[in-house]
Amino acid sequence: MPTPTLAEVARHAGVTPATVSNVLRGRGRVGEATRERVLAAIAALGYRPHLPARALAEGRAPTMALMVPSIANPFYPEFALAVENALRNTGQFLIxxxxDGDPVTGRAYLEQIAGTLSEGVLVTNANLDFDDLRRTESRGAPVVLCMWERPLEPPGLPCVAVDFRLAGELAARHLIELGHWRVGAIVGSKATGIHAARYEGFLDAMRAAGLDGAAAPTIFTPDTTQGGYAAARELLGRHPDLTALFTTNDLPALGAMQAAADLGFDVPRQLSVVGITDIQLASESRPALSTVAVPTAEAAGLAVKLLRELIAQTGRAAKERKAPREATVCVTSAPRLVVRASTARAPTA
Known part of the structure; x- marks a missing residue:
């Protein structure tokens, strides 16, 4: 059976092809009755838009690309879902x-997708070279960095920033207010890596409380459950007097709780553990993880909005031969502490 065309949908609904196109893209002024008639015709005929043909006809791809370092990390599917929700009413799709944290793989994606299959690129912590991203912009495919961790230090590229230094400070302050002063730190990156701002927030809170945060036992480890597990075993083996662990992300925190259980520590009666991000697993673990929630859905919505604005600006600038505007920095609302069952007052003995 031949695939129905847009013109056939229009005839079936008794409207023009332009009206069908507007309904599919969520554009133009289409009355509700007409819209329902078009949607009914689409369903009756089984019409599916031909995306390559649409891209050729419009001179633009109907998709955005999202670059992530690891789809196995639960945060990134959650962020991708939030991006998809933000795109849902725009007539665009998400790639x-x-x-895998490999800049060569990331460069290949940028060269093959940006500007052809995708008219714009959202980038999370994908370990991509900024020069590669600027070259992508120069080819007419705008780029937006998502979840940039230092709002006061713009990267020179359009970005949506979250104050992760404050997130680290809130997590550490929570432990200090519970009476913990023998605190170990598990950082899910290298010392100068993507979690450095979170660790700096921890040090800020320790100094503010009159504690020497720099002397706190600290391990830098991969941002994984396994990394947190190994780091916690090492810290608790060398420093069994620790009463709390600060971790820069939820996955290492969950691994740390597993290690504590295997070593015979009761969480939270003997050992408190706090994370950052508030992925779904944080509330589903036992004990449920105390963490600092970051505004993931808000960041995704701002990133999509900013990228769409940049795509429109790029199109106008190309027509008018104008230089693009200075890189925009959007800052989300502040992170917030979420107290659950993995933290409690420090043991007195």
């Missing part, structure tokens, strides 16, 4: 590119 997810998993780089």
């Amino acid at each position: 997810i590119c998993n780089t």
Whole structure:
């Protein structure tokens, strides 16, 4: 059976092809009755838009790309879902590119997708070279960095920033207010890596409380459950007097709680553990993880909005031969502490 065309849908609904196109894209002024008639015709005929043909006809791809470092990390599917929800009413689709943290893989995605299959690129912590991203912009495919961790230090590229230094401070302050002063730190990156701002927030809170945060036992480890597990075993083996663990992300925190259980520590009676991000697993673990929630859905919505604005600006600038505007920085609302069952007052003995 031949695939129905847009013109056939229009005849079936008794409207023009332009009206069908407007309904599909969520554009133009279409009355509710007409819209329902078009949607009924689409369903009756089984019409599916031909995306390559649409891209050729419009001179633009109907998709955005999202670059992530690891689709196995639960945060990134959650962020991708939030991006998809933000795109849902725009008539665009989402392509997810998993780089495995490899800049060569990321560069290949940028060269093959940006500007052809995708008219714009959202980038999370995918370990991509900024020069590669600027070259992508120069080819007419705008780029937006998502979840940038230092709002006061713009990267020179359009970005949506979250104050992760404050997130680290809130997590550490929570432990200090519970009476913990023998605190170990598990950082899910290198010392100068993507979690550095979170660790700096921890040090800020320790100094503010009159504690020497720099002397706190600290391990830098991969941002995984396994990394947190190994780091916690090492910290608790060397420093069994620790009463709390600060971790820069939820996955290492969950691994740390597993290690504590295997070593015979009761969480939270003997050992408190706090994370950052508030992925879904944080509330589903036992004990449920105390963490600092970051505004993931808000960041995704701002990133999509900013990218769409940049795409429109790029089109106008190309027509008018104008230089693009200075890189925009959007800052989300502040992170917030979520207290659950993995933290309690420090033991007195």
